[in-house]
Structures are given as structure tokens and as C-alpha cells.
Amino acid sequence: MQVRVTNVSKNYAGMAALADVSLTVGSGELVALLGPSGSGKTTLLRTIAGLETPDSGVVYFNDRDASESRIQDRGVGFVFQHYALFKHMRVMDNIAFGLRARKKNRPKEADVKLKVMELLDLVQLSGLEKRFPSQLSGGQRQRVALARALAIEPSVLLLDEPFGALDARVRKDLRRWLREIHDRTGHTTLFVTHDQEEALELADRVVVMNKGQIEQSATPDEIYDTPATPFVFSFIGESSVIPVVVGNGRATLDERVIDLEVGVLADGPAKLFLRPEDVAMVTDGGPGIPGLVVSTRRIGGMRRVTMECGLARHRIEFDAPAEIDIHNSQRLQVRITGGRVYGDGEEGYATEKLASSDTADFKWARAEGWIDR
Amino acid sequence: MTPKAISKPPRANWRRRSVLPGFGLSLGYTIAYLSLVVLIPLAGLGISSASLGWNEFWAIAFDPRVAAALQLSFGAALLAAIVNTVFGVLIAWVLVRYRFPGRRWLDAAVDLPFALPTAVAGIALATLYAPNGVFGATLESVFGLKIGFSAIGVVFALIFVGLPFVVRTVQPVLEEIDRETEEVSATLGAGRWRTVTRVIMPGLLPAILTGFALSFARGVGEYGSVIFIANNLPFQSEIAPLLIVIKLDEHNYAGATAIATIMLVIAFVMLFVINLLQAWSRKWFGHD
Numbered sequence: 001m002q003v004r005v006t007n008v009s010k011n012y013a014g015m016a017a018l019a020d021v022s023l024t025v026g027s028g029e030l031v032a033l034l035g036p037s038g039s040g041k042t043t044l045l046r047t048i049a050g051l052e053t054p055d056s057g058v059v060y061f062n063d064r065d066a067s068e069s070r071i072q073d074r075g076v077g078f079v080f081q082h083y084a085l086f087k088h089m090r091v092m093d094n095i096a097f098g099l100r101a102r103k104k105n106r107p108k109e110a111d112v113k114l115k116v117m118e119l120l121d122l123v124q125l126s127g128l129e130k131r132f133p134s135q136l137s138g139g140q141r142q143r144v145a146l147a148r149a150l151a152i153e154p155s156v157l158l159l160d161e162p163f164g165a166l167d168a169r170v171r172k173d174l175r176r177w178l179r180e181i182h183d184r185t186g187h188t189t190l191f192v193t194h195d196q197e198e199a200l201e202l203a204d205r206v207v208v209m210n211k212g213q214i215e216q217s218a219t220p221d222e223i224y225d226t227p228a229t230p231f232v233f234s235f236i237g238e239s240s241v242i243p244v245v246v247g248n249g250r251a252t253l254d255e256r257v258i259d260l261e262v263g264v265l266a267d268g269p270a271k272l273f274l275r276p277e278d279v280a281m282v283t284d285g286g287p288g289i290p291g292l293v294v295s296t297r298r299i300g301g302m303r304r305v306t307m308e309c310g311l312a313r314h315r316i317e318f319d320a321p322a323e324i325d326i327h328n329s330q331r332l333q334v335r336i337t338g339g340r341v342y343g344d345g346e347e348g349y350a351t352e353k354l355a356s357s358d359t360a361d362f363k364w365a366r367a368e369g370w371i372d373r
Numbered sequence: 374m375t376p377k378a379i380s381k382p383p384r385a386n387w388r389r390r391s392v393l394p395g396f397g398l399s400l401g402y403t404i405a406y407l408s409l410v411v412l413i414p415l416a417g418l419g420i421s422s423a424s425l426g427w428n429e430f431w432a433i434a435f436d437p438r439v440a441a442a443l444q445l446s447f448g449a450a451l452l453a454a455i456v457n458t459v460f461g462v463l464i465a466w467v468l469v470r471y472r473f474p475g476r477r478w479l480d481a482a483v484d485l486p487f488a489l490p491t492a493v494a495g496i497a498l499a500t501l502y503a504p505n506g507v508f509g510a511t512l513e514s515v516f517g518l519k520i521g522f523s524a525i526g527v528v529f530a531l532i533f534v535g536l537p538f539v540v541r542t543v544q545p546v547l548e549e550i551d552r553e554t555e556e557v558s559a560t561l562g563a564g565r566w567r568t569v570t571r572v573i574m575p576g577l578l579p580a581i582l583t584g585f586a587l588s589f590a591r592g593v594g595e596y597g598s599v600i601f602i603a604n605n606l607p608f609q610s611e612i613a614p615l616l617i618v619i620k621l622d623e624h625n626y627a628g629a630t631a632i633a634t635i636m637l638v639i640a641f642v643m644l645f646v647i648n649l650l651q652a653w654s655r656k657w658f659g660h661d
Contacts, residue, residue, distance in 0.1 A: 051556050071559050078560040084553035088575040097571075098561035145557075152561055 001061055001155040001188050002027050003048060008057030010043055017043040018054070019212040025190060030182050032203035033192045036235070040212040041192045042160055048190065049076045049158050061155060077149030077187070081161040083141045085133040091144050092116050092129035098152035119147040122181065139170040146178075150185065159191035163198065175202050196236050200224065208232050230342045233273045240279075242272045242314045244341065251341050254310045258289055262341045270343035276304065278338035279318035288333030291316065296326050307332060415637065422630040433631040438607050439616060443632075445524060446613040447639060450592030453531035457588045461539025462581060468540070469547045483540050486533055494533050495601030502526060502602060522604035527612060530599045531592040538591060539584035546580040547573075578654045586647040593640050 003025040010018040018040045025031050033041040046052040048059055050071035059066045066074055086094050095116045099107055107115065120126045123143040133141055142162060149157060162178070163171040179202055182189055193199050199206045200220040207217045208231070216228040227233035234241065244251040244258060251262045251270060258272070282288035291309035298304075302319040305326055309316060318334060320326055422430065433439060468480050486494060502509040502520040512518045520526050550573060558568040596614040603610035613636055620629035 049560060051560075072562045072564060074560070076560050078557060080553045080557065082551075082553065084551060084557045086554065086558075086572055097558070097563070101558075101561055101563040101567055103562075148557075148561065 003156055003188060003190070004060040005044070005048065006058050006060065008044070008047060008054040008059065010040075010047060010052060010054050016040075016212045018047065020057070021212070021214055022057075023207060023214060023217065025188060027188055028186045030179070030189045030202065030204045031191075032199035032206045033190060033209060034194070034196060034199040034206055034235075035209035036194060038211075039209040041194075041209045043212075044209070045158050045160055045190060045192050048156065049078050050074050051078070075152065075155040077146075077152060077154030077157045079142070079145045079149050079157075079159040079162050081164045083133070083138075083145045083165075085141055085145055085148075087133055089132075090129065091120070091125065091131050091133070091136070094133070094144055095119055095129075095148045095151050097148060115151060119151055122150070122184075123147045124177075137170075138166050139174055142166065142174065146181075150181075150187075154187060157187040157189040159189070161192050161194070163195075164193070171198070178202065200236070208235060210235075227273075227340070230271055230273060233340060233342070238276050238317060240274045240276075240314075240316045242274070242310070242316070244270050244272045246270045246341070246343055253314070254312075258310070258336075260336065260341070265341060265343045268343060270341050272339060272341050274316060274318075274336065274339040276317050276319045278336060279316055279334050280337050281305075281318065281320050281324070282333040282335055283324075286335070288335045289316075290331065290333050293326055293328055293330045293332060295328060298322065305332075307334065418630055418633055418637065422627070422634040425627045425631055429627070430631050433628050434635055438611070439613070439632055439635075441608045442611050442613040442616045443635065443639070445527060445611065446593055446636070447643075449524065449527045449531055449612070450535075450589050450595075452528050453535055453592045454585050454589035456528075456532050457535045457539045458581060458585045461536055461584055461588070462543055462577070464536075465540045465543040465547055469544060483537050485537075486535075487537050491534055491595065491597030492601065495530060495598035498526070498530055498533060498598065499601045502529060522602070522610065524603070524610050526602040527599050527610060530602045531595055534595050534598055535588035535591045538587035539581070542584035542587065543577060543580045546577055550576060579651050582647060582651045582654060586644060586651075589647075590640065590644060593636065 003023075005021060005023040008018055008021045009016065021040070021044060023044075033044060035041045043052060047054050048066075050059075050066060053067070061074070086097065089097070092113075096112050099112045099115060116129065117126070120129055123146060125140060125143055125147070128136065128140065133144065136144065142165075146159075146162075159178075163174050166174065175198060178191075191202075200223065203220065205217065206220055206223045208215045208223065210231050216223060216232045218226075218228075223232065223236055227236060230241075233239055242253060242258065244253050244260075245268070246262060246265045247267045249261060249263055249265070251260045251265070251272060252258060253272075260272070262270075289309050291307040293305055293307050294315070295306045296303050299319070301322055303322045303324070303326060305318055305320050307316050307318070308314065316334065326332070425433075464483065468476065468483075500506050502512075503522060504510065504513055504519065509520055512520060518525070520529060554572060555568055558572045563571070594614065596612070596618075599612050600615055603612070605611050605615055613632055617629045617632050620626075620632065
């Protein structure tokens with residue numbers, strides 16, 4: 001089932017939760033709605049489910065206006081962050097609830113049992129059918145909630161922060177497992193998350209939302225490699241931001257402490273976004289941006305270094321090999337090997353990807369003495 | 374820490390320190406207070422009725438007038454509690470679920486039976502339902518139904534005084550019910566009726582039982598409002614608490630305590646059964 005959201009807006013007490021949002025989810029696609037809290041991602045999910053009525057705009061299931069059917073007849077499987085299991089029902093009755101609630105062609109009780117057992121097997125909870133929800137762990141409860149949603153053979157599966165209430169390890173297991181289930185059952189699936197790692201790992205496509213609008217909708221690779229807006233860049237992964245001024249095709253900071261060629265960007269203020277891997281320490285005595293180390297911490301096999309540069313002491317984070325000893329207040333030089341510059345355009349943002357291969361392209365100003373404090 | 378401090382054996386201590394301090398103190402206080410306020414007076418009741426001797430005691434217990442009064446007291450209280458349960462849940466539902474002008478006033482009005490001296494309630498009800506009252510006259514002439522000055526009047530009075538108990542016990546639990554549970558029920562295809570009966574009500578059952586028990590207990594003990602609306606005829610509309618007062622007026626203290634003891638035992642047994650029922654429903658519906 002294809003889901004098409006067209007120009008949907010929704011206001012709560014004057015605040016726009018969704019502002020003219022359009023989105024198409026192809027049949028069988030697994031899509032993540034990613035954004036900070038208050039970005040409208042949950043509202044969008046609930047609108048698709050029919051739990052919220054949009055102020056304007058239409059949600060289509062295939063080519064049918066979904067608002068024509070009652071929520072009971074929409075055939076959406078909805079999974080909440082806090083499971084919303086029926087506490088007074090055993091696991092099997094929870095899962096069977098949707099089948100027993102059917103008005104038309106309600107299956108025989110024997111068939112219901114069969115289906116429940118099948119689903120329990122799918123969510124790997126066989127043998128727990130007689131338990132009450134309170135006797136299950138968080139991960140098990142969420143799997144019951146999913147089995148219950150799958151029981152009605154939904155046309156769309158919607159999950160609202162499905163792993164948000166679980167601890168990190170269970171979350172990782174369930175993530176992989178949800179992917180497997182999706183690949184096996186092929187339901188069109190949307191899930192909401194504020195965890196970028198979860199979105200990038202699990203989804204075919206990531207929809208990044210902010211302030212009730214979609215910032216970018218693309219594959220995980222595209223989201224990470226070519227973020228469409230500064231928001232997407234800073235929301236996904238680690239990043240350092242340095243304000244620069246663009247003029248004559250160059251981005252500069254503080255009288256050329258940083259001086260980069262940026263090509264076609266319009267003149268004016270811009271922002272330089274860097275990931276830790278876009279910055280490398282200069283060890284061969286070559287030219288570089290001078291700075292002062294303010295802190296270091298160990299991340300896996302690397303050492304994450306925070307360095308201040310420029311008059312306003314802008315912070316840059318980068319990774320250095322762990323075997324190099326770097327201490328606080330040490331003076332270093334780094335060179336930029338990638339990153340993006342975002343300038344304020346007429347419509348949204350103009351963005352320029354920096355070359356990542358050849359550092360010789362960057363012409364560094366000589367910056368003697370500026371670091372004296 | 375010095376090595377000496379480490380080598381020192383831990384002090385033998387049967388009292389493990391709990392994270393919540395003050396257990397001993399608060400439990401001691403609770404038991405002492407309950408004894409002083411509830412248990413000792415009730416034990417006194419038992420002792421003074423024990424001075425009566427078995428034969429006399431049974432004679433009073435099986436006295437037809439006493440039996441009729443007890444039957445009316447417990448029967449009317451039970452009936453009133455059932456009525457209160459049905460309508461109390463309804464009122465709680467309306468107060469929690471809907472927003473309408475005057476809701477706060479209605480909410481406050483529910484507590485009135487708590488606050489009024491029950492005699493006031495009795496007078497008000499008697500004025501309305503007495504054979505010459507506004508409702509009483511109409512009901513009697515149209516339906517031939519006599520409410521005031523009859524056993525039905527007793528039930529009416531008990532409904533009045535017992536109502537807040539059900540509303541106030543069910544209301545907070547109903548407020549706690551997760552919207553998401555209902556939303557899930559709807560997405561799974563359940564209509565409103567199915568959601569209410571299969572999803573919401575089972576969760577409310579323990580609270581409803583508590584409300585029922587409180588309303589019932591209140592009804593059994595009620596005196597002030599009943600004596601005004603019932604005409605207190607022996608075998609017809611005379612409640613057991615009134616009979617106790619009558620015995621006291623006659624300086625028949627032994628008789629009064631005997632009836633009191635019987636009421637105490639019956640009330641205790643009934644509340645105990647209701648408590649068991651509650652525990653069972655909690656377990657059955659997977660609370661805890």
C-alpha cells in the first residue's frame with residue numbers, strides 16, 4: 001500500500017505542528033521520520049493513522065482518501081513507545097484482540113489461536129502466551145505490541161518511537177529484528193525516532209523533520225553525505241560549526257585564519273560545517289589552522305580532540321590517532337579535508353561541498369602570532 | 374580507610390537498614406493509633422456483649438424485630454450500593470471524559486453528601502418524598518409508589534449519602550487510563566462499545582469494587598438521614614442503628630451492644646469478602 005501525504009497542516013493552539021507537509025511512501029518501503037522533539041514527526045505519524053485530523057491536506061492510501069474511512073477500518077497497525085498493551089489481558093488475548101474485534105469475516109476461534117501462535121513464533125515469544133504484560137520485560141512487551149499490530153494484517157505499519165523506552169542493548173537487537181520482520185512481511189512501514197543512528201541503520205529512507213517541516217527526505221547515505229540543510233548536517237552525526245564570511249569565492253574567518261575556496265556561493269555570511277573526519281591534524285610541518293587544545297576524550301580507537309581557533313575561539317572537533325599524546329593547552333595545526341559551507345540563499349540554503357581529497361587546494365593564510373592570548 | 378577499620382567484624386545486626394527510614398517508628402505508631410481509635414473500642418463492645426451470656430445473646434439476635442431491622446439495614450445498603458455503583462461510574466465517566474460548562478460545579482456538587490450533616494439530607498429528602506411532598510405525592514397518586522416513610526425511602530437516603538464514594542474512587546483511576554490504550558483499540562478495529570467494555574471497564578473493576586464497598590459500608594452505618602425519611606415502623610422501615618438507639622433509650626445497654634456486635638460481625642465479614650474479591654480481580658486482570 002502506498003501512502004501519500006499531500007499538503008497536510010496541523011495547528012495546536014496557534015503553534016504549527018505540521019506546516020504544509022507532503023510525503024510519499026512507496027509500497028513495502030521502510031521509512032524513518034527523524035527529528036528532535038516538537039518537530040512534528042509524531043503528529044505526522046498520528047495523522048496518517050487517523051488519530052489526528054489534519055486542519056488541511058489529505059492523506060491517501062493508494063488512491064483512496066483515508067479520511068473517508070473510520071480509523072477502525074483504515075487497517076493501520078500502530079505501535080506506541082510505551083506499548084499500550086491491555087494490562088488485564090494475557091499475551092494471547094492481546095494479540096487476538098484485533099481479530100476478535102472484526103465485524104466482517106471474523107475468523108473462527110480455532111483459527112484465531114492458530115494465527116496467534118504463528119505471530120508469537122514470528123516475534124520469538126512462543127511459550128509466553130499465558131503471561132500478563134506485567135510479567136514481561138520491556139523488549140518482550142514491545143514485541144507483543146508489534147505482534148498485536150501485525151495480527152490485523154495492516155496495510156500500513158506505524159511505529160511511534162518503538163524502541164525509545166528500552167535500554168541500549170535491547171534496542172539494538174530489536175532494531176535488527178524489526179528489519180528482518182519487515183523484509184519477511186513486506187509491510188509499508190513508517191517509524192518515528194529521534195535517534196539518528198537508529199534511523200540510518202534501519203530505514204530505506206530517512207525523512208528529517210524540523211519545526212513541522214520536512215528538511216530532507218533521502219537514503220541514509222545521502223542524508224549523511226549530502227545534508228540538504230545546516231539543520232540536517234548538525235542533527236545527523238557529530239559536527240563543528242564555524243561562522244565564516246564568503247567573498248570573491250572564498251570563505252574566511254578572522255582575517256584569513258581560515259581561508260577556503262568555496263566556488264559559486266553568493267557573498268555574505270555563511271556557516272562552515274565540519275565532521276570530525278573532515279579535520280586532520282598536521283604532523284608533517286605543513287601549513288594548517290593553528291589552535292589550542294581545550295579537551296580530549298577517548299572514543300574507541302581514536303582520540304576526540306576539541307580545539308579552539310580564531311579570535312572568537314570557535315571550537316573544532318576532530319579525531320587523532322590514540323597513540324599520539326595530546327594534552328590540554330597544547331598548540332596544534334589542523335587542515336580541513338572536507339565539510340560543507342552553507343550560505344543563506346533566497347530559497348532555503350545554498351550549499352557547497354568542500355573537496356576532500358587534495359588539501360593543496362586550500363590556501364592557508366600565514367597566521368603567526370594570532371594565538372597569543 | 375585504615376586497615377583496622379576493615380578488619381573490624383560487622384556488628385551483628387538483625388535489623389537491616391532499609392532505604393526507607395522510619396519503618397519501626399511509623400508501624401509502631403500506626404498500630405498504637407489504630408488500637409486506640411478502632412480496635413480497643415470495638416473490643417470493648419465485644420466484652421460488654423460477652424457479659425450477656427450466650428442464651429440471652431441469641432435471644433436478642435433472633436428476635437424477629439431485630440432480624441427484620443438487620444435485614445433492612447444490610448439489604449437497603451446493598452441495594453443502594455449497587456445503584457450507586459452504576460450511576461457513580463457514569464458520573465465519574467462524564468466528569469473525567471467530557472469538558473462542558475459547569476463541570477467544576479458538578480464536580481463539587483458530588484461532594485455535598487459528604488459535607489452535609491446527614492440529618493439535613495434526611496429532611497430534604499423527606500420534604501420531597503413524603504406522601505405530601507412534591508415527588509412523593511405525584512409518585513403515589515400516579516404509580517401507587519410510596520417512597521417516603523417506607524423501606525424504599527431508606528434505600529433513597531442511602532443512595533444519597535453513598536454516592537460520592539463510588540465517584541471519588543473511580544474518578545482518579547479513570548483519569549489515569551492511558552489514551553493510547555484506547556487509540557490502539559480503535560486502530561485494531563474495535564468500536565467504542567467494545568473499547569469501553571473490553572478495554573476500559575476491566576481496568577476500572579478494582580476501583581469500582583472499592584467504591585461499592587465504601588458505599589455499602591457507609592449505608593450500613595447510616596443513621597441521621599434515614600430516620601427522617603423512613604417512618605421507622607418496626608418490621609417495615611426500622612433500621613438496626615435506630616434499634617440500637619431505642620434500646621439505649623430504654624437503658625437496655627446489653628441489648629444495644631448485642632445488636633451492635635452482630636452488625637459488626639456481619640459488616641466485617643462482608644467487607645472481608647469484598648476485599649478478597651478485589652484481590653482476586655487484581656490478580657485476574659493482571660494488575661501488580
